[in-house]
Amino acid sequence: MEDIDSFVSTGTPYETKVPRENVFNVFMGKKSIFKDKDMLASSFMPDDILHRDDEITQISSVLAPAIRGYKPNNLFIYGNVGTGKTITTRFVLTQLSHVSGCGHGIKVVYVNCRMKNVADTEYRLVAQLLKEFGVYVPDTGISTNTLYKRFFEEVELYKGIIIIALDEIDTIFKKIGDDFLYNLTRIGSELEHAKIAIIGITNDLSFYDGLDTRVKSSLGEDTIIFKPYNALQLHDILIDRAKAGLYNLPDEGVINKCAAIAAQEHGDARRALDLLRVAAEISERHGDEWVEENHVDMAQEKIELDHIIETVRSQPKHSLALIHSVIKMNEENAKKNGWADRRLLTGDIYDKYKKICDAHAMRPLTQRRVSDLIGELDMMGILNTRVVSKGRYGRTRVISLAIPNNLMARVNNIINERFCN
DNA sequence: AGTCCACAGGAAGGGCAGGCGA
């Protein structure tokens, strides 16, 4: 009989090394700083939504006709990032879906239009709605019109009130226009046995202005605007979540600091909770029992840097080759001139990009496509670009890297890993 | 005032992968 302990600790029972102590043992004896980490997640739905009583009343009064069997008005909800639009809407919708005894079905469908490869095209969005009805939809092969037809049939079969909440609706509007909204409202008006109400959630206040008049007239029946949280309200939210999520309630200074930073950033509750959670994680890793103000400083830096790294990591190979081109050109300029000329032009970067593609046996994309990729990297905060006219020397984009120097080693590692595999 | 440059960015179409249905 083999000694199971030696097998686990050395990886093979035939080695004669002294069994190493399990690397996780050191963590076993330590008490976690977290009572319930989920409580500090921005996506967590608490039992009560603080400082959003008015908005809850407004949304529920718009949706209340549903419990009497009438179609509620379509609703548009505006507000900056982290003002509680999504969580408040989902809170009300969850309550609505649990109303019993109204004699008919109420189905709530929530879709986040920003979800890449899930609901970022018209086809995928309708497919996602159909999946909510339990209908399998292939990724391709069916026309969008066929999907609409199937959706129409499913909705008619349901014979109740269907409320479709489209979060970050502006992202899909920018991509595919408002035909989708028009089709949904048209389907809604043609139904015999079911009724559809649409809730659009967006942080783009100008979104409604860009809609076609035919969509505006049917869609914008009710509007609610979420105001940003102030520092005091953020403070209350943080205290509430910290009590539930941490064993030791942090000092007032820590809570105030998280609230103040988030209040400066448009009253973003998501940011406040992320700060507190990451600060607690850092504190735990340092072996501390309390979250302190210096942990919040470290958390602030970590969140910003992690965001950049994750964005770079998720890029396709050609976008990484472009980032690589910009880094290389900066390095070469630094060698040649003694300083990095951070302002590069589209043409220069495209030449470098083609060389990098050749070196890695990749077929380079056209300059037209590369121009779009540069625009996307700008949107994601990896590059900074500005269109300038250089007179008779043409019109171009001035491009610089937006990645901080202290992240360069990690970004280079990601690029090397991807180009070696 | 007209010309020129080096792109930006819109529109249309091709190629590909994948599902449908005869």
Next chain:
DNA sequence: TCGCCTGCCCTTCCTGTGGACT
């Protein structure tokens, strides 16, 4: 099984742009 159809990614073609230069 195979032709047809679809969405998506990409290319090709084209017009527009705006400040320096002539």
